Structure formats: structure tokens, C-alpha cells
Amino acid sequence: MISPAIRSSAIATALFRWRTLLDRVLVLVLIVALWQGGSMWFGAYWLSSPWATTTRFVEQILNGELLRHAGYTLAEASAGALIGGLPAVLLPFWLRRHPIVVAILDPFMIGGYGAPKLAFAPLFLLWFGVGMESKIALTASVVFFIVYFATLAGVRTLDPRLVQMAQIAGASERQIARHIVMPAAVPNIFAGFRIAVPYAIGAAVIAELISSNRGLGYLVQTGAMNFDTTSVFAAIVAATLLVHAANLLMNTLEALLMRWRPPLQSMMET
Amino acid sequence: MTATGLAATLLEVRQLGKRFAQRQGRDRGRNEGREPSPWVIQDLSFSVRAGEFLTIVGPSGAGKSTLLNIIAQTDTASAGEIVFDGTTISSRDPRALKPGIDRRIGYVTQDDNLLPWRSTLDNVLFALEVQGRLNDETRAHAETLIRTVGLAGFEHYYPHELSGGMRKRTSLIRTLVYDPPVILMDEPFAAVDAQTRTQLQADLLTLWELGRKTIIFVTHDITEAIALGDRALVLSKQPTRIAAEHMIPIPRPRNVKDLFALQGFAAVYERIRADVQ
Numbered sequence: 001m002i003s004p005a006i007r008s009s010a011i012a013t014a015l016f017r018w019r020t021l022l023d024r025v026l027v028l029v030l031i032v033a034l035w036q037g038g039s040m041w042f043g044a045y046w047l048s049s050p051w052a053t054t055t056r057f058v059e060q061i062l063n064g065e066l067l068r069h070a071g072y073t074l075a076e077a078s079a080g081a082l083i084g085g086l087p088a089v090l091l092p093f094w095l096r097r098h099p100i101v102v103a104i105l106d107p108f109m110i111g112g113y114g115a116p117k118l119a120f121a122p123l124f125l126l127w128f129g130v131g132m133e134s135k136i137a138l139t140a141s142v143v144f145f146i147v148y149f150a151t152l153a154g155v156r157t158l159d160p161r162l163v164q165m166a167q168i169a170g171a172s173e174r175q176i177a178r179h180i181v182m183p184a185a186v187p188n189i190f191a192g193f194r195i196a197v198p199y200a201i202g203a204a205v206i207a208e209l210i211s212s213n214r215g216l217g218y219l220v221q222t223g224a225m226n227f228d229t230t231s232v233f234a235a236i237v238a239a240t241l242l243v244h245a246a247n248l249l250m251n252t253l254e255a256l257l258m259r260w261r262p263p264l265q266s267m268m269e270t
Numbered sequence: 271m272t273a274t275g276l277a278a279t280l281l282e283v284r285q286l287g288k289r290f291a292q293r294q295g296r297d298r299g300r301n302e303g304r305e306p307s308p309w310v311i312q313d314l315s316f317s318v319r320a321g322e323f324l325t326i327v328g329p330s331g332a333g334k335s336t337l338l339n340i341i342a343q344t345d346t347a348s349a350g351e352i353v354f355d356g357t358t359i360s361s362r363d364p365r366a367l368k369p370g371i372d373r374r375i376g377y378v379t380q381d382d383n384l385l386p387w388r389s390t391l392d393n394v395l396f397a398l399e400v401q402g403r404l405n406d407e408t409r410a411h412a413e414t415l416i417r418t419v420g421l422a423g424f425e426h427y428y429p430h431e432l433s434g435g436m437r438k439r440t441s442l443i444r445t446l447v448y449d450p451p452v453i454l455m456d457e458p459f460a461a462v463d464a465q466t467r468t469q470l471q472a473d474l475l476t477l478w479e480l481g482r483k484t485i486i487f488v489t490h491d492i493t494e495a496i497a498l499g500d501r502a503l504v505l506s507k508q509p510t511r512i513a514a515e516h517m518i519p520i521p522r523p524r525n526v527k528d529l530f531a532l533q534g535f536a537a538v539y540e541r542i543r544a545d546v547q
Binding site: 164186 | 400
């Protein structure tokens, strides 16, 4: 069944992948070189060098310190993404049959979306204490609004002809929500989480920065207090890698759940 | 204008009228004596017998889809009524509509409207699934239909991996599989090439011979109306009415591919063409 056209496009895809990988390495080298240059210019005391950061990073991985703190931050971000994300996904489904409620809520949702949630961090600390709870509350509030609007957009752009087809076939409202609206909204839900999860990790780190005794934000904070920029950088690198890992997980999940989608050709064009 | 005596009337359209609601806009307040919107369909009547294959021919924009939407109960009627199996089913109130009236009216729409996240087989099984009728017997029936229309081997393909003709076949048997007594078809083969269309028409006739469902088939193609129907109605331009009615005297089973050679074809074609404006 494999035609020459498909085979040549497979070769093009492979070439595209290698080219991307190679250029990414070049960009990484450029960033590291700039970093190294900055470190030499300002002095390693103010701006730690890439090599010192890498050494510290490996050291802290090996003694378990970094993993312990990163695990803590990851737990907060995951709990927040779940607690904020789940109602954000379900709400537009419940509201689908009640456009009036959506219209009433709209200005408040936009307000919640636009409000600087990080400014709430001191309040959450006051209400929920310096432990995990305050960080989870902050990440949940960040994730909720992003995922809510993404899911709402998915529910709104649903093709009404598919709903009509299902009604004619005898589907109940519940079955329509489950078999038509939900799968149609999955790409939007993913798009929402894809944007929200890096914010969730960022929010958890910043809340830890303000007040905590564990987590990557705590490492950044203690590093800065001790004028130890190497530790600050090591923690920032760890947070960045965490975002990448989360993104990779979502890519895998998305590819698995959305096999039905035609491949996006436009993404492959150079 | 109905041919009586052969079988009982199953569905009757009585003086049906349709006009769409005034457009809501800035001009609305300014127009003092609001002009009523024009009638799209007006005083349209016909009836269909149980087991009849009725074709409806009309030019583009003649309100053919609107007519089927009203019968399928996905749209309201503005005047007149539709009586199905002894009860009035049409309504003026969109909230009172019951699309498909308890699964008794199937609708093969112009677009295939396949669920993109379901494979061919799962699209075909969709209605049975939501109706709670999925069992070994109905599943076997679905697989038979898939084989009949030449989709064997493509059961696990997603719609985007199928050709236009294959998607049409899938959407056709998706409705046939749950066996509604009446099936509406809205130019289902309009978007495919000529060869594929002939094949799809042949497939449809094969399937229809098996079950003899009541079919109302809308098309703008006169040849198609003759190839498939027992009787053809010709629609006028807007406001749409029935302009003419023609019996199709070609015996069944028909061979769609050799239709032009059949006796009587040319005569019917000419008569219908004269009525289509």
C-alpha cells in the first residue's frame, strides 16, 4: 500500500527531523556560549558559569537534593493542574445547554483570567499556610481559567450538524455530551493544558520563592540569599527541564488520544 | 395527485409553508412596517406510500434541504403540517421538535457528517450503540452492509483516510443499519465523481431491494431521479411548490449502468426536463 509519494514524504519527514535536531543543538551551543561570555564579563560571583551550574546540577541530582525539591514542586503543580483543570473541563459541558449562564459568567471569568494571579500568592500563603496547600491553590487558580476558556472554545465551535446527526440516530443529551461534544473538544482541552502546565510549574516555583521550606523555588531563594548564583541556576535549569518533561508527556498523550486526526502537513513545511 | 391503492400512505405533507425568521439587526427598529420575510416553501403537498422510493428533483436553492429538514424534525414548519403514520409531527416551536421522531426517520445528509474520531465500523455502529441495540446479531448485520458496499478491509480506517465515495457509503449504511422505516436522502451523491456516483446508486438500489424501505431522495440530477425512483416530483423555483409529478415506468431490478439504453428512459427524461425550470 506504500506508494512512492508516501515513501518520499517519509524521507522528507526524517530529513526534517534531523535538520531540526541539528539546529537545536546549534542554538543550545549559542545560548551556552552567550552565558559563558556573560559569566566571564560580569564575573562568576554574579553570574555563575555553565560549567559550574552543570557540575552543581549533577552533584545535586546524585545526592538526591534536587530530585527531592523538584518532586515537591512537581507534586504541587500536578495537584494544582488537576484541581483547577478538572472543573475547568467539566464546567463548559454543564453550561452547554445554558448559554445564558455562560453569558452571565463571562465578565467574571475574563476578570479571573486577566487578574494577576501571582499577586494572590501572599493571600494564599496567609489563608493556607506555608505548606503545599497554598502553592496548590495558586496553581489551580492559574490553570482553571486557561483551561476553562480553551474548553469553552472547543464546545462552542462544535459542528451542530454532528449533534443533529446524533439526535436523529436517537442519542440522548448525555450520550451527545459523551460521544460528540467531548471528543470534539479534546483537541482544545489539550491546547489549554499545553499552555496551562508551564504556567502551573512557574506559579508553584514563584509561590515557593515567596515563602516555603521545600521545592525548587525554595532552592532559588536560599541560593540567592547565600549569594550562590550557581545553586540558583541549577534550580532554574531543573524547573525548565520539568516543563519539558511535562510537555513531552502531553505530546505522547495527545498523539495517543488523537490518532483520528489527519497529520498536520503545514507543520512539516519549512 | 397521489397514486393510491398500492399501499397505505405512510407520510403526508399538507400545504407546507416555510419562511425564515426576520434577521435580527440594526435595521430592525428602523423599519416601521416590518416587511415579512419571503416564503421559501409555500403550499407544498405530497404523500409517500410505505415502501415507495420517491425522488424529488429541483434546481439548486429550491429549498430541497429545508423540506427534508422539516420532515426530519430538525427544523420547524411555518404553515401546514406533516402527518406521519397517522400523527402530526411537524411543529412551529423549535423546542418541541423531535429530530428523527424516535428513530423512525433516518436522514442521510448532503455532507457525510461522519464522526472524525470514529473508524468506519464505529461510525456505522454509532446509532446501534446509542440505541442500546448493539449485539452479535446487529454487529453481524453491520458487517454485512460494510461488505455489500465494498468497504471490507476499511473497517478500522478513520474518515480522513477514506475517499469521498467511501465516506458517502459509510454515511449511507450508518443510517440503513438501524433500519428506520423512512429514510430521507439529501443529494447524498452530489459531491462525488460520475463513475463513483453510478456505483453508489447501484449500491443503494441493491440495499433497497433487500429491505424496501420508504425513501425520499432529493436530487438536482434528473438522471439520478429516474434511475432510483418509483415516482419523481419536480419542484418549482421559490417559493417552492410541486410543479409536476411523474411515474417512472422502468421495471426493477434496474441496472443503473445501462439506464440510457432502457426503453422509456428517454421519454421520461424529456418530460421531466421540460418541467424543471
